[in-house]
Amino acid sequence: xxxxxxxxxxxxxxxxxxxxxxxxxxxxxxxxxxxxxxxxxxxxxxxxxxxxxxxxxxxxxxxxxxxxxxxxxxxxxxxxxxxxxxxxxxxxxxxxxxxxxxxxxxxxxxxxxxxxxxxxxxxxxxxxxxxxxxxxxxxxxxxxxxxxxxxxxxxxxxxxxxxxxxxxxxxxxxxxxxxxxxxxxxxxxxxxxxxxxxxxxxxxxxxxxxxxxxxxxxxxxxxxxxxxxxxxxxxxxxxxxxxxxxxxxxxxxxxxxxxxxxxxxxxxxxxxxxxxxxxxxxxxxxxxxxxxxxxxxxxxxxxxxxxxxxxxxxxxxxxxxxxxxxxxxxxxxxxxxxxxxxxxxxxxxxxxxxxxxxxxxxxxxxxxxxxxxxxxxxxxxxxxxxxxxxxxxxxxxxx
Ligand code: SF4
Numbered sequence: 001x002x003x004x005x006x007x008x009x010x011x012x013x014x015x016x017x018x019x020x021x022x023x024x025x026x027x028x029x030x031x032x033x034x035x036x037x038x039x040x041x042x043x044x045x046x047x048x049x050x051x052x053x054x055x056x057x058x059x060x061x062x063x064x065x066x067x068x069x070x071x072x073x074x075x076x077x078x079x080x081x082x083x084x085x086x087x088x089x090x091x092x093x094x095x096x097x098x099x100x101x102x103x104x105x106x107x108x109x110x111x112x113x114x115x116x117x118x119x120x121x122x123x124x125x126x127x128x129x130x131x132x133x134x135x136x137x138x139x140x141x142x143x144x145x146x147x148x149x150x151x152x153x154x155x156x157x158x159x160x161x162x163x164x165x166x167x168x169x170x171x172x173x174x175x176x177x178x179x180x181x182x183x184x185x186x187x188x189x190x191x192x193x194x195x196x197x198x199x200x201x202x203x204x205x206x207x208x209x210x211x212x213x214x215x216x217x218x219x220x221x222x223x224x225x226x227x228x229x230x231x232x233x234x235x236x237x238x239x240x241x242x243x244x245x246x247x248x249x250x251x252x253x254x255x256x257x258x259x260x261x262x263x264x265x266x267x268x269x270x271x272x273x274x275x276x277x278x279x280x281x282x283x284x285x286x287x288x289x290x291x292x293x294x295x296x297x298x299x300x301x302x303x304x305x306x307x308x309x310x311x312x313x314x315x316x317x318x319x320x321x322x323x324x325x326x327x328x329x330x331x332x333x334x335x336x337x338x339x340x341x342x343x344x345x346x347x348x349x350x351x352x353x354x355x356x357x358x359x360x361x362x363x364x365x366x367x368x369x370x371x372x373x374x375x376x377x378x379x380x381x382x383x384x385x386x387x388x389x390x391x392x393x394x395x396x397x398x399x
Pocket of ligand 1: 080081
């Protein structure tokens with residue numbers, strides 16, 4: 001709190017700042033009004049310090065990553081979300097950018113990682129009628145039959161709502177069938193912005209906020225875990241973000257099933273919202289920090305490095321973030337097609353560890369459920385020896 005006191009004094013920050021700081025220090029929850037104040041008027045350094053207090057209280061210096069790869073079954077989609085740079089409508093099927101993999105092709109992608117120490121496959125993509133309930137049941141079963149230890153983190157309520165409706169099963173029955181087939185956990189996508197004023201403009205035809213939240217709730221009731229996201233920085237106002245965070249906080253109070261909150265930055269390349277400018281890095285950092293402070297019942301805040309780039313991901317670790325996702329291995333196109341910093345996202349374990357170390361944090365490889373796979377604090381990689389001057393650099397002698 002010393003840092004907070006200094007900031008309050010040196011910057012002449014007023015009573016609202018002090019009141020929020022005292023709440024955070026005393027581990028009390030901030031109100032929606034206070035959250036809004038932090039977004040609208042909070043001093044950036046102050047918000048960052050508060051977020052860091054919460055981050056270190058929950059996770060110390062630990063900064064998590066995992067070794068994973070993605071499978072994106074198709075980018076054809078029956079929906080038409082305005083911010084989506086990735087999907088191709090079914091009528092554009094001849095588009096050379098479009099793909100729709102067969103089950104065998106996707107199983108080949110899984111087999112490609114045989115013998116590699118990956119712990120998770122992340123499966124998400126467009127919504128198409130042929131990728132239905134029986135298809136995914138079979139796909140998950142086959143993955144598990146081939147590699148039982150691989151954690152299947154797959155599909156969002158956007159897909160589940162569609163395939164359950166088509167399969168004429170309830171959410172409860174559908175999620176139970178998915179669990180039986182081998183689904184281990186659910187990623188956080190498809191949340192966008194919950195408030196109908198925004199959702200109806202950017203993602204009118206897919207599942208509603210209530211449906212998204214209910215499917216997560218049903219999954220949590222089965223004793224399983226999931227993540228949550230928020231697509232920010234487009235046409236929403238700060239209060240829409242607070243409304244979104246509040247709905248997540250309330251569901252988490254009820255179920256405790258969310259692990260991680262992942263803010264997703266709006267990118268404006270090649271989509272129907274390209275006229276809307278992207279937010280700045282400062283606003284990204286503020287968003288991480290306010291989210292960290294607001295979601296006091298979430299254990300983790302993740303910065304998705306392919307979306308914001310490595311530099312900002314490193315900076316985010318001082319603004320409440322304790323997780324920077326995984327190695328990914330260039331297996332996702334969702335953000336690269338939207339103009340993200342990383343066009344071919346892939347990092348080796350060594351590179352991820354080094355990114356974390358360079359900002360003074362503790363690199364910890366986790367599995368999907370945050371069990372520690374390896375703590376890299378004292379690991380010396382062969383490549384590290386070069387960084388640390390173990391090899392002689394050529395010296396040019398002055399004549
Ligand atoms: S965001 Fe998802 S649901 Fe919406 S159009 Fe893109 S792929 Fe389809």
